Amino acid sequence: MKIAIVTETFLPQVDGVVTRVTATVKWLKEQGHTLLIIAPEGVNEFEGIQVKGIPARSFFIYKHRKVALPNPKVGQLLNEFQPDVVHVVNPALLGMAGIFYGRKWPLVASWHTNIPQYADYYKVSYLKPVLWWILKTLHNRADINLCTSKSVQEELTARGFKNVHLWKRGVDLNKFGVQYRDDDVRYRLCEGETDKTLLLYVGRLAAEKEIEKIRDVLDGSNRFRLAIVGDGPHRRTLESYFQGTPTVFTGFLHGEELAKAYASSDIFVFPSRTETLGLVILEAMASGLPIVVANSGPTAEQVLDGENGMLYNPNIKGDLKNTILKLQDVTERQMMGNQARETSCAFGWAAPSQQLLRLYENLKDSSDKGKVLLSQNSYRERES
Numbered sequence: 001m002k003i004a005i006v007t008e009t010f011l012p013q014v015d016g017v018v019t020r021v022t023a024t025v026k027w028l029k030e031q032g033h034t035l036l037i038i039a040p041e042g043v044n045e046f047e048g049i050q051v052k053g054i055p056a057r058s059f060f061i062y063k064h065r066k067v068a069l070p071n072p073k074v075g076q077l078l079n080e081f082q083p084d085v086v087h088v089v090n091p092a093l094l095g096m097a098g099i100f101y102g103r104k105w106p107l108v109a110s111w112h113t114n115i116p117q118y119a120d121y122y123k124v125s126y127l128k129p130v131l132w133w134i135l136k137t138l139h140n141r142a143d144i145n146l147c148t149s150k151s152v153q154e155e156l157t158a159r160g161f162k163n164v165h166l167w168k169r170g171v172d173l174n175k176f177g178v179q180y181r182d183d184d185v186r187y188r189l190c191e192g193e194t195d196k197t198l199l200l201y202v203g204r205l206a207a208e209k210e211i212e213k214i215r216d217v218l219d220g221s222n223r224f225r226l227a228i229v230g231d232g233p234h235r236r237t238l239e240s241y242f243q244g245t246p247t248v249f250t251g252f253l254h255g256e257e258l259a260k261a262y263a264s265s266d267i268f269v270f271p272s273r274t275e276t277l278g279l280v281i282l283e284a285m286a287s288g289l290p291i292v293v294a295n296s297g298p299t300a301e302q303v304l305d306g307e308n309g310m311l312y313n314p315n316i317k318g319d320l321k322n323t324i325l326k327l328q329d330v331t332e333r334q335m336m337g338n339q340a341r342e343t344s345c346a347f348g349w350a351a352p353s354q355q356l357l358r359l360y361e362n363l364k365d366s367s368d369k370g371k372v373l374l375s376q377n378s379y380r381e382r383e384s
Contacts, residue, residue: 001033001034001084001085001357001360001361001364002033002034002035002036002081002082002083002084002085003028003033003034003035003036003083003084003085003087003360004035004036004038004077004078004081004083004085004086004087004102004105005021005025005035005036005037005038005039005087005089006038006039006074006086006087006088006089006091006094006095006097006098006102007021007037007038007039007088007089007090007094007095008039008040008067008068008089008090008091008092008093008094008095009039009040009065009067009089009090010022010037010039010040010042010043010046010051011042011043011046011051012042012043013042013065014230014252014254015203015204016112016203016277016278016279016280017089017090017112017113019279020112020148020170020279021037021089022046022047023170023172023349023353024349024352024353024356025037025046025047025049026046026047027349027350027353028353028356028357029047029048029049031357033357035049036049036050036052036077036081036083037049037050037051037052038051038052038054038074038077038078038094038098039051039052039053039054039068039094040053040054040056040066040067040068040094041053041054041055041056041068042056052073052077054068054071054073054074054094055068055071056068057069065233067093067094068093068094069093069094070093070094070096070097070100071094071097072097072101074094074097074098074101075097075100075101078101078102078104078105079101083105084105084106084360084364085105085106085107085108085360085363085364086098086102086105086106086107086108087107087108087109087110087360088102088107088108088109088110088142089109089110089112090110090111090112090113091109091135091138091139092113092115092135092138095109095138096138099138099141099142103141105367106143106360106363106364106366106367107141107142107143107144108142108143108144108145108146108359108360108363109138109139109141109142109144109145109146110145110146110147110148110167111135111139111145111146111147111148111152111156111161111164111276112147112148112276112277113276114152114274114275114276115131115135116128116131116132116135117208117274118208118274119131121206121207121208121274122207132159136159136160136161139156139161139162140160140161140162142163143163143363144163144165144359144363145161145162145163145164145165146164146165146166146167146356146359147164147165147166147167147276148166148167148169148276148277148298149166149169149276149277149297149298149301150166150301151297151298151300151301152276152277152297152298153165153166155297165359167352167355167356168347168351168352168355169277169279169282169302169347169352170282170347170348170349170350170351170352170353171279171282171283171285171286171344171347171348171349172286172348172349173286173344173345173347173348175255175259176259176262176263176283176286176287176344177259177263177286177287177288177341178263178287178288178337178341179263180256180259180260180262180263180264180287181260181263181264182260182263182264183264185257185260185261185264186198186264186265188248189225189227189248189250189261189264189265190225190227190248191225191246191248193225193246196223196224196225196246197223197224197225197266197267197327197328198224198225198226198227198264198265198266198267199214199217199224199225199226199227199265199266199267199268199269199324200226200227200229200261200262200265200266200267200268200269200284200289201214201226201227201228201229201230201268201269201270201271202229202230202258202261202262202268202280202283202284203229203230203270203272203278203280204230204231204232205228205230205231205232205233205234205235205238206232206233206234207233207234207237208272208274209234209271209272209274210271210272210273210314211228211234211238211271212238212241213271213320213321214226214269214271214320215241215242215245216318216320216321217320217321217324217325218242218245218246218247219245220321220325221325223328224246224324225246225247225248226242226245226246226247226248226269227247227248227250227261227265228242228247228248228249228250229250229251229252229253229258229261230251230252231251231252235249258283259287262283262284262286262287262289263287263288263289265289266289266333267289267290267291267292267324267327267333268280268281268284268287268289268290268291268292268309269292269293269320269324270284270291270292270293270294270299271293271294271312271314271320272294272299273294273296273299273314275296275298275299276298277298277299277302278293278298278299278302281293281299281302281303282302282344282347284340285302285308285309285340285341285343285344286341286344286345287341288337288338288340288341289337289340290308290309290310290327290333290336290337290340291303291308291309291310291336291340292309292310292311292312292320292323292324292327293309293311293312294311294312294313294314295311295312295313295314296314302343304339304343307336307339308336308339308340308342308343309336309340310323310326310327310336311323312324
């Protein structure tokens with residue numbers, strides 16, 4: 001098949017959407033399919049797949065990341081490529097062009113970011129009704145919509161999004177694992193205090209991630225340290241907020257460095273309640289870490305409370321701290337970490353990629369049958 005991916009974000013940016021897209025297109029290419037990626041300018045190719053960049057600029061709400069606006073070049077690129085199917089990932093700005101020009105072919109749209117929910121954190125809550133209307137309009141022009149968790153599927157359907165399907169989650173089980181534990185990495189993340197319990201956060205440093213909540217643990221006990229892996233628009237604010245606490249900011253880590261950071265820590269903490277999935281949770285599970293996440297839809301779907309991690313109530317002040325304090329026993333943490341690793345083993349990238357390919361194929365077959373039927377009807381009309 002010839003598959004065109006139009007995505008709002010791609011390399012060199014790093015986030016869960018990029019992780020999913022890169023894993024998926026790599027698998028599809030290995031199966032012999034031809035791909036084109038259209039994304040904000042940044043890289044020209046990935047794993048031998050051509051990436052066509054669209055001019056990008058900083059966005060006033062999220063200045064740390066450049067975004068591409070709707071551009072007729074998207075239509076030109078699609079016409080030149082003549083895909084069998086078009087997949088628009090996270091349609092918002094560039095995705096508007098993907099939806100508009102992509103409707104000539106079987107069209108898939110996937111929802112990865114709850115943009116309206118972010119409006120509360122960036123003090124533009126008044127935009128939420130308009131954002132929901134725009135996003136629903138875009139998605140409902142696609143033949144099929146995908147999302148990454150059951151709770152999001154239920155919410156989108158309730159808001160009038162049509163034909164919404166669950167796209168399974170995945171993780172690279174070879175890239176992450178307990179075998180990457182490294183004493184030197186732990187020493188650096190702990191600044192030498194390796195006897196302390198090391199909390200780990202991995203992800204974008206943004207207001208909606210609610211990372212500030214973790215400080216309560218550090219203030220309430222001297223038995224913990226914190227490593228924050230990632231970067232983003234909120235980093236300076238966080239560095240100031242955590243000043244004077246046993247916290248290390250590493251910036252982005254990639255590849256084996258990231259795998260070692262996971263495996264060399266003790267507890268993975270993810271306070272956010274705005275996630276549509278949170279792929280870092282599965283990465284931490286694959287690394288054998290017990291997980292502490294918010295008891296909210298998508299993140300709670302991945303954690304069995306008391307088995308592979310623990311859920312905290314984000315609506316109760318101090319509940320994150322109290323939940324983490326329950327994990328001070330090393331044996332209990334190890335048991336949960338082992339269960340987390342076992343849980344992750346059911347979620348390699350092959351299954352969600354195969355699921356997506358079947359969807360593409362079914363959509364193409366339906367489109368081809370529709371074209372044949374239309375052609376036959378036109379012939380009969382001419383004959384009559």
